[in-house]
Amino acid sequence: MALLSKKSKEAFKDPLMASNPISLQVLGICSALAVTVQVQTAVVMTLAVIAVLAASNTTISLLRNKIPGKVRIIIQLSVIATLVIVIDQILKAYMYDMSRQLSVFIALIITNCIVMGRAEAFAMQNNPKDSFLDGVGNGLGYGGILISVAVFREFLGNGSVYGVQIVPETLYSYGYENMGLMVLAPGAFVILGLIVWLHRIFAGIEAE
Amino acid sequence: MNMEHYVSLFTKSVFIDNMILAYFLGMCSFLAISKKIDTSIGLGFAVVFVLTVTAPLNWIVHEYLLMDGALAWAGFPDADLSFLNYIIFIAVIATAVQLVEMALDKFSPALYNNLGIFLPLIAVNCSILGGSMFMVERKYNFSETIVYGFGSGVGFLLAIAAMAAIRHRLRYSNVPKELRGVGITMLLTGLLSMAFMAFSGIDL
Numbered sequence: 001m002a003l004l005s006k007k008s009k010e011a012f013k014d015p016l017m018a019s020n021p022i023s024l025q026v027l028g029i030c031s032a033l034a035v036t037v038q039v040q041t042a043v044v045m046t047l048a049v050i051a052v053l054a055a056s057n058t059t060i061s062l063l064r065n066k067i068p069g070k071v072r073i074i075i076q077l078s079v080i081a082t083l084v085i086v087i088d089q090i091l092k093a094y095m096y097d098m099s100r101q102l103s104v105f106i107a108l109i110i111t112n113c114i115v116m117g118r119a120e121a122f123a124m125q126n127n128p129k130d131s132f133l134d135g136v137g138n139g140l141g142y143g144g145i146l147i148s149v150a151v152f153r154e155f156l157g158n159g160s161v162y163g164v165q166i167v168p169e170t171l172y173s174y175g176y177e178n179m180g181l182m183v184l185a186p187g188a189f190v191i192l193g194l195i196v197w198l199h200r201i202f203a204g205i206e207a208e
Numbered sequence: 209m210n211m212e213h214y215v216s217l218f219t220k221s222v223f224i225d226n227m228i229l230a231y232f233l234g235m236c237s238f239l240a241i242s243k244k245i246d247t248s249i250g251l252g253f254a255v256v257f258v259l260t261v262t263a264p265l266n267w268i269v270h271e272y273l274l275m276d277g278a279l280a281w282a283g284f285p286d287a288d289l290s291f292l293n294y295i296i297f298i299a300v301i302a303t304a305v306q307l308v309e310m311a312l313d314k315f316s317p318a319l320y321n322n323l324g325i326f327l328p329l330i331a332v333n334c335s336i337l338g339g340s341m342f343m344v345e346r347k348y349n350f351s352e353t354i355v356y357g358f359g360s361g362v363g364f365l366l367a368i369a370a371m372a373a374i375r376h377r378l379r380y381s382n383v384p385k386e387l388r389g390v391g392i393t394m395l396l397t398g399l400l401s402m403a404f405m406a407f408s409g410i411d412l
Binding site: 027028029033034074077078081082084085088089103104107108110111112113116181184185186187188189190192193194196197200201 | 229230231232233235236239291292293294295298302332333334336337338341342345384386387390391392393394395397398399401402405
């Protein structure tokens, strides 16, 4: 017997490419872009989102038969907010500098549309195992885009990737300069726009 | 404090620290709603309204209930409940939105008809929670919070209205088909954001 059923595999694999939450469903961009100046912050943010998504999907799926339909949104919100507080406290305790850098954006995972969206669209109808995989898959799909944006921004803006200098000193002495624009807000928008474009060409999807 | 300080804070929150173009907050609704000018202006005003109400409300809650040492008046000078910020803020926002919706329905049906459908959407808009979080992080006082909430709302309104107008014009241009929708909107937002960066040198 296969370890995972076909449905579970799809729940995990789909969000990575075919229905990527950021580039195809356009969810969760709010908190995504601000943390992409450096790869390091993007990686931490991705891990935080994966943890919150997987845990919230599992919790809500376990509770799905007990949650009354009318108040489900507020229950989902409180589950998510609680999980985010836990993550935030862990970050503050073990990675204080990182939590200073991420500032309010960890808190904004609460209003990240992906988390609410998956809870409402997937976890309310499916069993805990599939919901867990769906959460991890969506988190990875989100993180994939986030980290690729961050790689471009850090490489073009600082000449480094994950804090490691890539562009050699000699190039600077020949007059190469970092692209200051990439570190600022417009760089994120432009890079994300181009990545969405590429992704849609490869996925063969035409929008609207 | 003098008037000048508030004017400067207002300009800063509208142009330099623009919610969308500098902090990427409220992008989801920005991308989804900016297809039509009327609706985007409606959403923009609803955001101005809700931000101006919820930021001061959350300030009061933070100052007198949650902050480190805030419970001194109740005899708990050592209590620090600030880790509850997120969950309380989101509850305050959801409640405030609900109350505003009911009050509008009762007292100003015309305004309710214009803003009505957007109000529930706004409860989970990142820029609203973001406004409250920034207010805490930057340690604004009460009147600064009011000005900041209103200013950030106006900034959101400006950005979304400008984007809706651009997208309206874009209907007649020949955009590559994979770039349509999110892709081109992102690139345009990038350009708009570059334009807004020109304000960043202004210091009143």
